[in-house]
Amino acid sequence: MEIFSKDMTNLIASLRNLPGIGMRSATRLAFYIVNGDKNQMLKLAENITNACNNIKRCKTCFSITSEDKCAICSNPNRNHKQIMVVENEQGIAAYEETREYNGVYHVLGGALDPLKTIGPSQLKIKELVDRIVQGDCEEVIIATNSSEAGDLTASYLIKILKDYNVKISKIASGVPFGGDIENIDPLTLGRALKGRTEL
Secondary structure (H helix, E strand, C coil): CCCCCHHHHHHHHHHHCCCCCCHHHHHHHHHHHHHCCHHHHHHHHHHHHHHHHHCEECCCCCCEECCCCCCCCCCCCCEEEEEEEECCHHHHHHHHHHCCCCEEEEECCCCCEHHHCECHHHCCHHHHHHHHHHCCCCEEEECCCECHHHHHHHHHHHHHHCCCCCEEEECCCCCCCCECHHHCCHHHHHHHHHCCEEC
C-alpha cells in the first residue's frame, strides 16, 4: 500500500538513487521540493534538464563543458605545457580553488580498481598519452586521490609515462591517505602542489 501519491513515491525513489541519499533524506528532500517555492523548484528542474541535455565532455581534457572545449582548455593564458591528471572533475574544482595552479588538466574518469574490474582501457589513459605525444607537454603532475585505487593508478601512470620525454611529478603527501581530493581544504592542496616531487 502506497502512503503517498504515485508522483510523490516516484520523486522519493528518484532522489534515493542519488549518492549518499538514504530513504529519510530522500523523503525530506521530496517534501521540501513539493512544499517549497514553486517557481524556485521549477527552475531547479529546468537547470537539471538543461545540464542533462547540454553538458558533454571536453574533447581535450574530458572535463564537463557545454562547448567542444572547456573554459580552461580554451584559455590562452593557461600553461598548456603543464598537465595535471585528476580522477574526476571534482579534483579540478578543488585545485582551482587553491589559485596555485595555472596549467591545464586531464580527467581520467576514475581510478584503476581490480576489485571493481576497472582497468586502463576504461580510463582516459591512452588519451593522456596521445596529448603528450601530439603536444609540447613539459610536465605531467599526477594528482590522483590518496587511496589504494588512486595510488595504484599513480604507479601505473608513472610506469607508462617514463617512456616519454616529459617531467613526471606527484603531489606531496600532505593529502591524508583515504582522502578524496575534493574534500581536502585549499591550503593543504596548495601545499601539496608546491611540494610535489619529481619522479
